[in-house]
Amino acid sequence: xxxxxxxxxxxxxxxxxxxxxxxxxxxxxxxxxxxxxxxxxxxxxxxxxxxxxxxxxxxxxxxxxxxxxxxxxxxxxxxxxxxxxxxxxxxxxxxxxxxxxxxxxxxxxxxxxxxxxxxxxxxxxxxxxxxxxxxxxxxxxxxxxxxxxxxxxxxxxxxxxxxxxxxxxxxxxxxxxxxxxxxxxxxxxxxxxxxxxxxxxxxxxxxxxxxxxxxxxxxxxxxxxxxxxxxxxxxxxxxxxxxxxxxxxxxx
Numbered sequence: 001x002x003x004x005x006x007x008x009x010x011x012x013x014x015x016x017x018x019x020x021x022x023x024x025x026x027x028x029x030x031x032x033x034x035x036x037x038x039x040x041x042x043x044x045x046x047x048x049x050x051x052x053x054x055x056x057x058x059x060x061x062x063x064x065x066x067x068x069x070x071x072x073x074x075x076x077x078x079x080x081x082x083x084x085x086x087x088x089x090x091x092x093x094x095x096x097x098x099x100x101x102x103x104x105x106x107x108x109x110x111x112x113x114x115x116x117x118x119x120x121x122x123x124x125x126x127x128x129x130x131x132x133x134x135x136x137x138x139x140x141x142x143x144x145x146x147x148x149x150x151x152x153x154x155x156x157x158x159x160x161x162x163x164x165x166x167x168x169x170x171x172x173x174x175x176x177x178x179x180x181x182x183x184x185x186x187x188x189x190x191x192x193x194x195x196x197x198x199x200x201x202x203x204x205x206x207x208x209x210x211x212x213x214x215x216x217x218x219x220x221x222x223x224x225x226x227x228x229x230x231x232x233x234x235x236x237x238x239x240x241x242x243x244x245x246x247x248x249x250x251x252x
Contacts, residue, residue, distance in 0.1 A: 023232035105145035
């Protein structure tokens with residue numbers, strides 16, 4: 001095992017402190033998980049625990065509007081953080097077992113100590129026969145830093161990359177056992193970088209109804225996705241991708 005190899009990935013739901021309770025209640029409901037004990041000096045961190053597999057989703061109470069970010073678990077945190085800096089990332093914070101960095105395009109991410117996670121949860125099976133899986137973090141990239149981000153993320157992760165289904169998309173695919181992949185999305189205009197979470201859904205409209213029942217609202221419909229807003233005000237997407245493979249149906 002290489003010290004720089006990414007052994008596991010966590011997606012973070014970052015939501016405002018005053019709406020954190022609404023956020024973690026919603027996200028546990030729509031992912032079929034339960035909450036761990038809260039952590040941090042202000043109880044600002046919590047893990048969403050699946051049944052029979054390792055966790056890969058966490059929530060954090062933050063100042064400001066929030067969004068999403070990625071944690072990459074490795075055997076040697078300082079070595080992987082040095083590699084990230086050599087590729088153009090800038091350091092933000094460091095402590096034992098954790099380094100926070102910012103990609104060349106401005107995306108916050110963390111390098112953390114691997115705790116032995118190995119088992120990816122299965123897709124969530126619903127009573128109506130549909131399935132869904134939270135399996136993607138979409139990095140919303142301003143045009144001015146698009147090429148820099150396209151170079152950085154495959155180099156840092158060591159994952160394969162390829163063009164997406166539309167010119168504004170670029171995929172960074174992990175090895176199959178990892179629970180989260182990266183989608184780069186080029187924005188129409190410059191501004192701050194951001195990130196949001198994506199579900200793959202066998203029936204996005206069925207999931208839309210289910211999510212609305214938990215307090216979310218539909219914002220906009222794209223060719224293969226529905227933009228949603230959760231009860232804490234954060235946006236995310238329900239996509240038509242196959243929850244087993246992550247890919248678009250071949251007929252589309």
